Amino acid sequence: MPVNTTHYLFLSLLLFSIGIMGTLMRRNAIIIFMCIELMLNSVNLLLVAFSKAYADANAQLFVFFIMVVAAAEVAVGLAIIVMMYRKVHSVDINILNRLKH
Amino acid sequence: MGIYDILFWALSAIAVGCALGVILSRNPVNSVMYLILTFFSISGHYILMNAQFLAIVNVIVYAGAIMVLFLFVIMLMNLNADVEPQKGQLVQLAGVISGGVLFLVLLAAIKTATPIPIDKASIDIGLITNLGRVLFKDYVLPFEISSVLFLSAMIGAVVIGRKEDQGVVKGDA
Secondary structure (H helix, E strand, O other): OOOEHHHHHHHHHHHHHHHHHHHHHOOEHHHHHHHHHHHHHHHHHHHHHHHHHHOOOHHHHHHHHHHHHHHHHHHHHHHHHHHHHHHHOOOEOOHHHHHHO | OOHHHHHHHHHHHHHHHHHHHHHHOOOHHHHHHHHHHHHHHHHHHHHHOOOHHHHHHHHHHHHHHHHHHHHHHHHHHOOOOOOOOOOOHHHHHHHHHHHHHHHHHHHHHHOOOOOOEOOOOOOOOOOHHHHHHHHHHHOHHHHHHHHHHHHHHHHHHHHHHOOOOOOOOOOOO
16 A cells, blocks of 8 residues: 555654653653654644645645744743752652642 | 655654654653654655655754754753653553553544545655745745744743842842
8 A cells, every 4th residue: 555644644643642651651851841842743744744645835834833833942941941950950840749839 | 565665664663663762761861862863754754755845954953953952951950860750650551541542542533534645746845945935925924923932932041041149249140
């Protein structure tokens, strides 16, 4: 069977689920961040696949903007993690649950 | 089975295997390396689908800039496998089950989707001449707004990351 959009749907769904699992499994804030990047990339892959299938360039521009937003997000998020590390000397998200109290 | 299919399956295997390595390895530095490999294989998929510009941007922005930033922060904090916090077995199992259930539900939903063959004829969609024309004709406003977003993200990162005990030593901000 030649490769079609269903293959790319399954692949990006698998990558997205792996990202969800990592987000739920790990306690290190930086690893959770990396899993979010993985999920964003799986969505990018699917957008490019449909852009190719429909011969439409708009989806690739959306991928471009997703990359822009991800870069801005990483800059601010890592700054927050570094600040948190400076205060509590840990990147464990279980330390951060004092926001509850 | 053509060269396209062989490359697709090989790149998919690398992507999924390295994505599993990201969430399973104890050492955060190894996680970053696996994620870089995942991004490279996704870039390979982009090249396979004639999205050359996005492939290059993916390598430069993700594998280059963002992952180096992650690596820099991890090495700044001196994280390794010994100080890596671990969740309990039960919570990890619950995470795997929830992710797996999500996977199964979405799989059942898209299983019957009409497959569209990847059109091998249109090869000039992902070229920078075409993308630049679309970007500066239809997406000028989002493009300009994203520059404002970048500026605010930069200012935000500087403000958040600044040492807060300034004023003790004058001009030490």
